[in-house]
Amino acid sequence: MSNIMLYAEVTKENYLHTVVFELAYKAQELAKKLDNASVSALLICKTGLAENFKEAFINSGFDFVYIAESNRLTHYSTELYSKIAVDIIREVKPDIILVGATTQGRDLAPRISSSLHTGLTADCIGLDINEKGQLAATRPTFGGKLMATILCKTLPQMATVRPKVFKPAPENIVKDTKFIYIKPEIDNIQKKVEFIEFVKGLNTAINELDSAEIIVAGGKGMKNEAGFELLKNFAQCIGGCVAASRGAVDMGLAPSDIQIGQTGKTVTPKLYIACGISGAIQHIVGMQDSDKIIAINNDEKAPIFDVSDCGFVGDVFEVIPELIRIIKNSNGDAASDINIS
Amino acid sequence: MKIIVCIKQVPDTTDIKWTENNTIQREGVESIINPYDVYAIEEALKLKKTVENVEITVLTMGPLQAVEMLKKAIAVGCDNAVLITDKKFAGADTYATGKTIATTIKNKLPDYDLILCGQFAVDGDTAQTGPSIANQLEIPQVTYAKELKKCDGTCIYAVREIEEGSETVKVEFPALICVLKGFEEPTRPKINGIIKAQNTEITTYTMEDIGLTPEETGLKGSPTYVSRAFRPEHNRGKCEICTDCNILAEKIKEFGGISNE
Numbered sequence: 053m054s055n056i057m058l059y060a061e062v063t064k065e066n067y068l069h070t071v072v073f074e075l076a077y078k079a080q081e082l083a084k085k086l087d088n089a090s091v092s093a094l095l096i097c098k099t100g101l102a103e104n105f106k107e108a109f110i111n112s113g114f115d116f117v118y119i120a121e122s123n124r125l126t127h128y129s130t131e132l133y134s135k136i137a138v139d140i141i142r143e144v145k146p147d148i149i150l151v152g153a154t155t156q157g158r159d160l161a162p163r164i165s166s167s168l169h170t171g172l173t174a175d176c177i178g179l180d181i182n183e184k185g186q187l188a189a190t191r192p193t194f195g196g197k198l199m200a201t202i203l204c205k206t207l208p209q210m211a212t213v214r215p216k217v218f219k220p221a222p223e224n225i226v227k228d229t230k231f232i233y234i235k236p237e238i239d240n241i242q243k244k245v246e247f248i249e250f251v252k253g254l255n256t257a258i259n260e261l262d263s264a265e266i267i268v269a270g271g272k273g274m275k276n277e278a279g280f281e282l283l284k285n286f287a288q289c290i291g292g293c294v295a296a297s298r299g300a301v302d303m304g305l306a307p308s309d310i311q312i313g314q315t316g317k318t319v320t321p322k323l324y325i326a327c328g329i330s331g332a333i334q335h336i337v338g339m340q341d342s343d344k345i346i347a348i349n350n351d352e353k354a355p356i357f358d359v360s361d362c363g364f365v366g367d368v369f370e371v372i373p374e375l376i377r378i379i380k381n382s383n384g385d386a387a388s389d390i391n392i393s
Numbered sequence: 394m395k396i397i398v399c400i401k402q403v404p405d406t407t408d409i410k411w412t413e414n415n416t417i418q419r420e421g422v423e424s425i426i427n428p429y430d431v432y433a434i435e436e437a438l439k440l441k442k443t444v445e446n447v448e449i450t451v452l453t454m455g456p457l458q459a460v461e462m463l464k465k466a467i468a469v470g471c472d473n474a475v476l477i478t479d480k481k482f483a484g485a486d487t488y489a490t491g492k493t494i495a496t497t498i499k500n501k502l503p504d505y506d507l508i509l510c511g512q513f514a515v516d517g518d519t520a521q522t523g524p525s526i527a528n529q530l531e532i533p534q535v536t537y538a539k540e541l542k543k544c545d546g547t548c549i550y551a552v553r554e555i556e557e558g559s560e561t562v563k564v565e566f567p568a569l570i571c572v573l574k575g576f577e578e579p580t581r582p583k584i585n586g587i588i589k590a591q592n593t594e595i596t597t598y599t600m601e602d603i604g605l606t607p608e609e610t611g612l613k614g615s616p617t618y619v620s621r622a623f624r625p626e627h628n629r630g631k632c633e634i635c636t637d638c639n640i641l642a643e644k645i646k647e648f649g650g651i652s653n654e
Contacts, residue, residue, distance in 0.1 A: 064557040130524075130534055155555040159536045162487065162524035171488060171616030174519035188620065193517060201621040244533035244565045248550065253558035266650050290650040302428065304576050308554075315518055322649040333625045334518075344648035345629070346641070352634075360632045362644045374638040375645070382642070 054086050054185070057146035057208075059137070060095040060105070060117070061156055062128075064250060068105050071152030073220040075213060076112040078179055079150060080225060085181040089147070092116035094140055096133050096236070098126040106231065113225035118144060120236040127247045128156050134163040136236045141168065143234075146208050148187050150179070153212035161212050171204035173211045175314055177337050187211065192314055192333045199333070216318040217337075253309075261310060265322045266292030269312055269339070272299035273328020273349060273368055280305050283327060286372050289379050295319065297329045313338035328368045331356025348372070394444055394546045394566075395505045396437045398451045399494060399526065400430035400466065402459045403516040426462050429511025432575045436541050437509055438470050444544050448472050450502060454482060454493055460595050467590040468582035474593065475502070479600040484612030487517075491525025493610055497603045498530060507549070508569040512537060520571070527569035535564050536571040 056079045061069040076091065083089040093114050095102055102119045109117050120136045137160065141149065149164070151157040153175050165172035178190035178201075187209040190201045204210070261267065268287040274280055280294070287294045296306035298313055312319055313335040324342035328349060329335060336359055339345070347360040350367050357363045364371055405423045426434075434451065441447040450473040451466040453459050463474035477497050485493065498505065508530075510523035520536070527534035539559070540552040551570055553560045564570070582590070600610055607613055635641050 064555075130536075134528075155537050155553070158520050159524065159534070162491075162521035163528045163534070165521075165616075166488060166491060166525045166528035169488070169616070171486060172521060173617060174487075174517075174521055182620075192625070193622075199623050199625045200619045201623075202617050203620045204617045206616040244568065245535060246563045248561040248563055250560045251558050290645060292650065302574070308573075315513060323645070325645070325650075336625070340629075346644060346648065347632070348641075357632045357634070359629055361629065361648070362641070363632045363634045364636070364638075364641050365634060371638060371641070375642055378639055378642040379645070 054147040055090040055092060055144070056083055056086070056148045056150065057092045057094055057141070057144065059149070059151040059157065059160070060093040060109075061152050061154060062095070062097045062101065064252075066097075066101060066104075068108060069152055069154060069215070070220070071154065071157075071213070071215040073108075073112055074215065074218040075150045075152065076114065077221040077225075078213075078218045080113050080221070082148065082179060082181055082187075086147075086185060090115040092118060092144065092146065094137060095119045096125055096136050097121055099123050102231070106229075109231075110229045111224040111226055112221065113227050114229050115227055117229060117231050119231060119233050121233070122236050122238065124238060125236070127250075129243060129245065129247070130159055130163060131241060131243055131245060132236075132238050133160055134167065135238060135241060137164050138167045139237060140234055141208065149208045149210045151210070151212045153214040157212050161210060165210050168208065170206040170208055170210060171202075173202045173204070176211045176213050177217050179211060179213070192337055214314075214318055216320065260293050261295055261312075261317055261319055264293040264319070266290055266325075267295050267312075267319055267321045267323070267339075267342075268292045268325045268327065269295040269297060269329060270300050270306065270327050271297035271329030271335075272303060273330075274300060274305060275328070275369075277305060279328070279369070282369070282372055286327075286376055289376050292323070292325070297335045299329075326356050326360070327372065329356050330354045331359065394440070394447050394507070394544075396440065396447060396449045397498060397502060397505050397508045398430070398433050398437050398449060398466070398471065399508065399510045399523070400433065400451055400453050400462065401427045401511070401514045402453065402455045402462050403427045403514055424458065424462070426465065427511050427514045427516075429513050429515070429572070429574050431511075431579050433509040433511045433572050434466055434469065434471065435575060435577070435579055436570075436572050438580055440507075440541070440544055441470065444546055450475060450505075452494065452497070452502070453477070454485075454490060454497075463595050464590040464593070465582065467593045468586040469580045470586060473596070475596045475598065477598050477603065479610070481600050481607050481611045484615060484618075485610060486615035486617045487519050487521035487525055488616050489610055489614040490522050491529055492614065493600075493603070493605065494522070495526045495529035496605055497598060498526070500603055501598060506546070506566040508532075508567075510569065510571045512571045512573050523569060523571040530567075530569070532567045532569055533564055534569045534571070535562055537573060538570050539573045539575075541570065541572070
């Protein structure tokens with residue numbers, strides 16, 4: 053019988069990362085197609101922490117949880133974590149390993165796959181089992197202009213998936229989970245990378261975008277800093293948050309922590325307004341599940357219109373100030389206090 | 394101190410067009426140095442200014458045309474350039490690419506302290522080749538580095554940008570570091586740099602030179618392969634195009650915007 057293993061990532065603040073539950077639900081679906089394969093989790097953490105997560109594992113459909121605890125594992129360490137993961141994987145021999153495409157997952161997974169001489173498909177947006185029982189992992193490639201379904205000749209078949217690409221189970225899937233403690237063999241490892249300090253991010257944009265109901269995103273078409281100021285005014289006017297495409301981030305118009313897309317965040321607001329964004333699939337995979345999408349772009353052939361519910365072909369520097377004026381008027385505000393330069 | 398900077402030639406992805414047959418038009422697409430790798434070169438150049446006796450070797454695996462990109466790296470201040478090129482490398486995934494580059498470093502450039510890579514390549518976006526090289530060389534890695542500091546020739550401090558904030562780590566050499574893109578304007582080549590680039594011989598190695606077999610490289614040496622490539626489809630209904638800002642404002646309202654009345 054085949055089995056599927058997930059990497060149970062622990063965040064800096066000692067929670068299980070939400071992506072673990074998203075992958076857990078996806079793994080249930082894949083397991084059914086594999087003649088009820090077992091689903092296991094691999095948890096590497098500081099001593100005693102695993103106890104906190106047991107209920108969550110039991111309620112998320114895991115058959116087994118392999119736990120390696122040590123006081124040397126308080127902070128994520130590529131060297132120690134990859135050693136432990138590889139040791140356990142060699143023992144358990146899963147056929148499929150799924151890892152969240154977080155900074156930790158993307159640091160760890162290639163180290164594991166390289167040690168096991170197997171393949172790893174990064175940033176998948178679709179996972180399925182094909183007629184031969186192989187993991188068929190679909191990801192955008194070529195700058196996001198093309199989708200590719202990738203298969204792996206060797207075992208285990210590994211894939212990383214960004215947070216929020218899949219949905220967690222709508223209700224508990226309770227299993228008689230077995231917790232298996234494994235003593236990590238790391239006493240002889242002299243770490244070459246030493247943790248010095250961690251400074252919690254002051255920028256709250258990351259969390260704001262996760263829960264935002266309205267997002268106003270700007271692309272290269274916003275041209276300059278004044279363009280992003282205009283977006284901020286617009287967002288404020290409709291009660292939204294500002295985000296950016298990679299094009300805009302690459303131009304230095306916006307910080308990378310508000311970037312939406314394959315190499316940025318995935319968001320699912322009620323309303324997403326794309327301003328001056330052409331709509332490379334690289335961007336689209338990060339926002340296509342929004343309830344409603346509006347696009348404003350001066351190129352009527354821009355692919356963003358193909359994924360939008362409503363579009364306006366025109367110059368963002370004319371359309372947005374006009375929208376602000378109309379909306380402010382309908383709200384009974386004086387238009388004069390808006391900076392629409 | 395010896396630094397190797399791994400760079401990749403990528404198509405300018407902002408410039409990609411579709412053919413009528415739904416394949417990507419590759420002809421006439423310009424090649425550029427992967428933008429993240431430009432900052433790997435920048436970090437190496439910064440270290441050259443602050444640490445004594447730094448020698449920078451820029452390394453790429455790619456077609457012969459990549460020589461031009463390597464010359465650009467010499468023109469901005471890198472010292473040596475190495476091209477690993479062979480038709481047998483075609484179709485390599487990140488595992489095979491990591492193996493080819495790691496084997497080259499092991500056999501041809503073993504005397505290094507630091508390897509710098511860009512965090513991502515904009516064409517593949519996997520972020521896997523750097524860690525794969527580090528693993529095969531059995532050296533430590535630091536990924537998502539946004540700042541490098543306090544290098545004394547035996548170790549360096551790196552500030553990593555991760556989801557929850559920034560983490561500072563100290564890493565002993567030899568090590569591999571993947572860097573994020575900075576915002577500063579990259580170094581431009583100076584006249585004497587361009588002259589130096591013209592006079593610098595690019596060292597070229599083939600698969601046999603580095604000691605690998607066809608089974609270990611290219612598509613044959615790759616665990617993964619593309620079974621299907623297709624143009625993305627979207628299942629949203631037809632986009633309603635409006636031409637009047639008043640109607641657009643109504644739509645915004647209808648879709649749940651303008652909640653602060």
